Amino acid sequence: MSQQEQNQIAERERTNRLRILSVAFGAGIAVVGVLIILYAWQLPPFTSQIQSTENAYVRGQITFISPQVNGYITAVNVLDYQPVHQGDVLMTIDDRIYKQRVHQAQAQVAMKKAALDNNIQQRRSAQAVIERNQAALENAKAQAVKSGLDLKRVENLTSDGSLSVRERDASRASNSQTVAEVQQAKATLDVSRQDLQTVIVNRASLEADVASAQASLELAQIDLDNTRIIAPRDGQLGQISVRQGAYVTAGTRLTSLVPQQMWVVANMKETQMARIRAGLSVSFTVDALDGESFQGEVEYISPAAGSEFSAISPDNATGNFVKIAQRIPVRIKITSDNAAHLRPGMSVEVNIDTSAEAENREAK
Structure with missing residues (x-):
């Protein structure tokens, strides 16, 4: 084999080795890439x-602090980011109007209670009238019995000629009058009983008026209490968004409270x-x-x-x-x-x- 042929064989072997190494290197890079992706995605x-x-x-x-009533801020007792405790007064709203509403509601309660007390007195008076009319009825009945007996005696005397017909007629008229007086006394007694029932029924209405007035007083007192903005719990305040003299309405965000x-x-x-x-x-x-x-x-x-x-x-x-x-x-x-x-x-x-x-x- 000539030297030239040997060189060609060596060159082909070198090329094959380079191809194998290139393929192996590429496969290694692919495997490393896949492993990196698997690691990245866990x-x-x-x-x-x-x-x-x-x-x-x-x-x-985080709790946003807002008022429930309208008015001017009269005092701001806290600073931005200040720690506070439950019940601390943060701000106050002008309470003059709300105090007067409480006084007005108190006067209404007193007036309604007086009307209720007057109803009690009316009931006692109605009961006394009933007792008086009951006695009048008993007296009318007694007079009717006496008039009936007198009429019977007059009828007997008239039949034997001892009394005149005129006297008999007068006795009959008197008896009829006493019977009518009994009916009148009964009617008067019934009227007085109905008057008592009216007083009793009216008491329920007056009691409802007192309850309504007391509820109005409680509402006025709640509004007065709400002029004091208090901390609902322990925590730290956020930024104060209003200052003294500002006018606020119900729902205005005053500050925020962040508990622990x-x-x-x-x-x-x-x-x-x-x-x-x-x-x-x-x-x-x-x-x-x-x-x-x-x-x-x-x-x-x-x-x-x-x-x-x-x-x-x-x-x-x-x-x-x-x-x-x-x-x-x-x-x-x-x-x-x-x-x-x-x-x-x-x-x-x-x-x-x-x-x-x-x-x-x-x-x-």
């Missing part, structure tokens, strides 16, 4: 028991929810506190995705469809003792440890 074999998200924030029970109770809401992707359950331990860091770490636990899981609570719900039954991973809000209870520096609205990074749930599934 897919097997790189599945992690820690479910993380940056879409999480500290939440709190706080929690974290983490909006997890639906693909992360398979092993998240209430009671799992959580760790999170806060951007505003140089990444300081806090501990917590899963307290509640939202009953629906966040999109279901939006004002305009998405309609996926129309047009082209692009699948987008939905977010499920998860409420996290803060268990750390160092949560005094947390503020509602702070951004946090949440890590939920699902290893306990995975162990429970394997045990089952």
Whole structure:
């Protein structure tokens, strides 16, 4: 074999080796790329028991303080961001009109009670009239009995000629009058009983008037009490939006109150929810506190995705469809003792440890 042929064979072998190395290198790059993607998406074999998200924030029970009555602010007793306790007077509204309304309502109550007391006196008087008319009826009955006996005697004397017919007729007229007087006394007694019933029925109306006047007094007193804006609970105030002398109406936002109770809401992707359950331990860091770490636990899981609570719900039954991973809000209870520096609205990074749930599934 000539030298030229040997060189050609060596060149072909070198080319084949280079091709093999190139194919192997390309395959290695492809494998590394696939592994990077699997790791980035936490897919097997790189599945992690820690479910993380940056879409999480500290939440709190922010209460907006507003008045229930209208008027001018006469005093502002607090400053922006000042801590307060339940019952502290934050501001006061001019109460002169409301005091006069209370006095007016008190006068109405007194007047209605006087009318009710007068009704009691009317009832006693009506009962006395009934007793008087009852006695008058008994007297009329007695007179009627006496007149009947007299008439009987006159009839006997007239029949034997001892008395004249004229005297008999006079006796009959007198007897008829006494009988009529009995009927009149009965009617008078019935009228007096009806008068008593009217007084009794009218008492219910007067009692209702007293109750209505007392309710008006209570409402006036509530309005007067509402001229003092008090803190509904312990917490820290936000910015004061009014000053002394400003006119406010019912519902005007005066300030806000932030209690110490706080929690974290983490909006997890639906693909992360398979092993998240209430009671799992959580760790999170806060951007505003140089990444300081806090501990917590899963307290509640939202009953629906966040999109279901939006004002305009998405309609996926129309047009082209692009699948987008939905977010499920998860409420996290803060268990750390160092949560005094947390503020509602702070951004946090949440890590939920699902290893306990995975162990429970394997045990089952």
